[in-house]
Amino acid sequence: MNIRQSTIPLFIVAAPLLVSFVLPVVGRWRRAWVFPLAITALTISFGTSILTAREVLTSGPVQYFMGGWIPPWGIEFRIDQLGVLMLLLLSFITLLVAIYSKQSILKEVPDREAPFYSVYLLFVSGLNGIVATADMFNMYVFLEISSLSSYALIALGGGRAVVSAFRYVILGTVGAAFYLLGVGYLYSVTGSLNMADLAQILPSLYESNAVRVGFAFLVIGLSIKMALFPMHAWLPGAYSDAPSAVSALIAATSTKVAAFALVRMLFFVFEPRFSVELIPVTTLLCWMGAIAMILGSVMALAQSDLKRMLAYSSVAQIGYIVLGVGLANADGLTGGLLHIVNHAFMKGCLFLVAGAIVYRTGIREIRGLRNLSVKMPWTAGAFTVSAFSMIGIPPTCGFFSKLYLILGAIESEQWFFVAVILFSTALALVYFANVIRYIYFPREEHVTGPDNSGGTSDLSGLTRHEVPLTMLVPTVLLAVGVILLGLFNGEVVSQFLVPVIPESFLR
Amino acid sequence: MIDFLIGHFNVVAYVVLMMIGFYAMTGKTNLVKKLVGMNIFQWSIVLFFVSLGAKRGATIPIVRGNSHSAHGSEQLILEAAHYANPLPHVLMLTAIVVGVATTGVALALLLRIYKQYGTLEEDELLEKIHSAIR
Numbered sequence: 001m002n003i004r005q006s007t008i009p010l011f012i013v014a015a016p017l018l019v020s021f022v023l024p025v026v027g028r029w030r031r032a033w034v035f036p037l038a039i040t041a042l043t044i045s046f047g048t049s050i051l052t053a054r055e056v057l058t059s060g061p062v063q064y065f066m067g068g069w070i071p072p073w074g075i076e077f078r079i080d081q082l083g084v085l086m087l088l089l090l091s092f093i094t095l096l097v098a099i100y101s102k103q104s105i106l107k108e109v110p111d112r113e114a115p116f117y118s119v120y121l122l123f124v125s126g127l128n129g130i131v132a133t134a135d136m137f138n139m140y141v142f143l144e145i146s147s148l149s150s151y152a153l154i155a156l157g158g159g160r161a162v163v164s165a166f167r168y169v170i171l172g173t174v175g176a177a178f179y180l181l182g183v184g185y186l187y188s189v190t191g192s193l194n195m196a197d198l199a200q201i202l203p204s205l206y207e208s209n210a211v212r213v214g215f216a217f218l219v220i221g222l223s224i225k226m227a228l229f230p231m232h233a234w235l236p237g238a239y240s241d242a243p244s245a246v247s248a249l250i251a252a253t254s255t256k257v258a259a260f261a262l263v264r265m266l267f268f269v270f271e272p273r274f275s276v277e278l279i280p281v282t283t284l285l286c287w288m289g290a291i292a293m294i295l296g297s298v299m300a301l302a303q304s305d306l307k308r309m310l311a312y313s314s315v316a317q318i319g320y321i322v323l324g325v326g327l328a329n330a331d332g333l334t335g336g337l338l339h340i341v342n343h344a345f346m347k348g349c350l351f352l353v354a355g356a357i358v359y360r361t362g363i364r365e366i367r368g369l370r371n372l373s374v375k376m377p378w379t380a381g382a383f384t385v386s387a388f389s390m391i392g393i394p395p396t397c398g399f400f401s402k403l404y405l406i407l408g409a410i411e412s413e414q415w416f417f418v419a420v421i422l423f424s425t426a427l428a429l430v431y432f433a434n435v436i437r438y439i440y441f442p443r444e445e446h447v448t449g450p451d452n453s454g455g456t457s458d459l460s461g462l463t464r465h466e467v468p469l470t471m472l473v474p475t476v477l478l479a480v481g482v483i484l485l486g487l488f489n490g491e492v493v494s495q496f497l498v499p500v501i502p503e504s505f506l507r
Numbered sequence: 508m509i510d511f512l513i514g515h516f517n518v519v520a521y522v523v524l525m526m527i528g529f530y531a532m533t534g535k536t537n538l539v540k541k542l543v544g545m546n547i548f549q550w551s552i553v554l555f556f557v558s559l560g561a562k563r564g565a566t567i568p569i570v571r572g573n574s575h576s577a578h579g580s581e582q583l584i585l586e587a588a589h590y591a592n593p594l595p596h597v598l599m600l601t602a603i604v605v606g607v608a609t610t611g612v613a614l615a616l617l618l619r620i621y622k623q624y625g626t627l628e629e630d631e632l633l634e635k636i637h638s639a640i641r
Binding site for chain 2: 137140141144148151152155160162163165166170173174176177180181184187188218246
């Protein structure tokens with residue numbers, strides 16, 4: 001056990017955390033400084049993630065001991081290849097969305113920059129903390145930091161958003177409470193909270209009922225946080241009623257981090273032997289994932305509101321991730337983890353596009369998107385690239401994670417799940433093709449006649465009118481990222497994912 | 508069965524409290540009552556943790572190291588079973604802070620809901636939301 005120690009990972013979490021406390025004060029004094037300060041904090045976070053990534057990729061995992069206390073007594077930050085991939089992803093996407101949010105928030109939630117960015121940074125540091133920490137209770141605290149700030153961010157959306165946020169508060173708190181209860185059971189038998197320490201103590205206690213109950217609570221708690229199928233009730237309202245930038249932020253990051261935490265629990269704190277054979281939780285996860293994929297896609301098909309459609313599609317995509325994790329073999333897990341990254345990029349991009357459309361035209365209805373390709377060609381292009389990726393058309397990244405998932409399902413001879421993946425893909429094709437048809441190939445008969453979208457007149461005006469550059473550039477960058485991730489998916493898998501696949505999966 | 512229940516009365520107590528909270532969250536239509544249920548749910552887990560660290564006849568975990576009686580301090584360190592485990596209680600201090608923050612956020616949301624819709628009854632609220640969409 002000679003893991004390199006490093007101070008750098010601390011800054012990934014600490015920079016946004018510290019600045020978030022300063023911002024409300026600065027906001028009273030110099031309003032103009034709020035946005036640059038927030039961007040600085042997120043840039044520090046991103047920069048230190050890159051430095052950490054260089055260290056991790058050259059010489060293996062790094063760790064940091066809080067206050068110099070040696071684990072298992074002290075709190076430890078430990079970042080392995082998978083963790084650093086998540087940190088890169090989180091800090092990159094949160095930086096882009098923060099740049100995007102300047103104009104968007106100015107229009108949707110005026111005069112609230114200081115509190116908004118303060119809570120935004122708190123959210124980011126919570127997410128980064130969940131990924132970085134190697135302590136079970138510390139993870140609970142970070143989980144709640146990110147959840148509490150996301151409740152506040154969602155409630156900014158106006159209209160129904162407060163009610164959606166309250167519903168999310170209740171369900172999210174139940175999820176966190178279950179997680180805490182699971183930690184309590186594990187602590188009561190092992191006396192340890194450190195993940196690496198638990199991984200060493202637990203194998204001799206796998207027969208203990210307390211360990212099994214604790215494990216069940218952990219899985220349920222995290223499933224609520226990641227909106228896995230029967231526990232997804234909070235997600236559609238929360239995503240579709242939040243301000244545009246917040247939708248993109250939360251949809252791209254929050255549930256993915258919970259999925260990451262679930263993978264940590266299933267395969268790192270517990271051995272695959274336990275979560276696959278002793279308690280067949282992975283089989284259960286497979287089925288819940290499969291149901292989520294079908295029902296999420298069907299519900300998405302039924303929506304007329306673009307953001308709500310994207311939200312239901314998120315429920316389906318969580319299904320893909322969980323199915324990959326549940327297959328519990330090398331290809332399946334690779335597919336699931338790759339899909340976490342891919343989905344963050346594509347869903348982030350799609351919500352940014354939805355936000356851009358609302359910013360420019362106020363239209364939320366899919367039917368109102370006629371001739372968007374003429375009015376906002378770049379935005380429409382970004383939407384199309386991400387939609388292709390959601391469907392799974394090569395060379396976009398969505399194709400490769402689905403390919404891995406199908407390979408994984410074939411490897412464990414689960415032909416039913418292969419069929420489910422293909423069927424859900426077909427449904428995704430239908431609902432995204434519907435939107436793309438409105439954007440590029442509007443039918444003439446729709447232009448005349450009653451319409452409730454309100455802003456159609458300026459869309460049919462056919463003048464080019466893109467969103468401001470600070471909003472357009474992040475959107476296009478994410479779309480480019482979708483293609484680049486697809487082209488270099490081999491690199492991502494071999495550098496970041498292969499080293500963390502449990503040995504028993506490789507055989 | 509009775510012996511098991513008595514032997515694990517802390518577990519029984521937290522499960523009962525938790526179910527009361529769960530009932531309030533799902534069975535009540537008033538949002539404030541739902542919030543109260545959520546609080547009971549959270550605090551039941553806090554009590555469970557606190558009961559983990561409790562021990563009959565144990566003392567506070569402070570070692571009084573008298574430098575001139577080396578014999579005494581040696582004995583104190585050896586007999587760790589005499590001390591209550593402070594860690595669950597310390598963890599719960601943090602969890603209570605988290606719980607208070609959650610309640611604060613939820614109450615702020617309830618205020619905004621009341622200002623916006625003039626009611627905190629869920630059925631009336633849903634009716635108003637639906638009529639607003641139409």
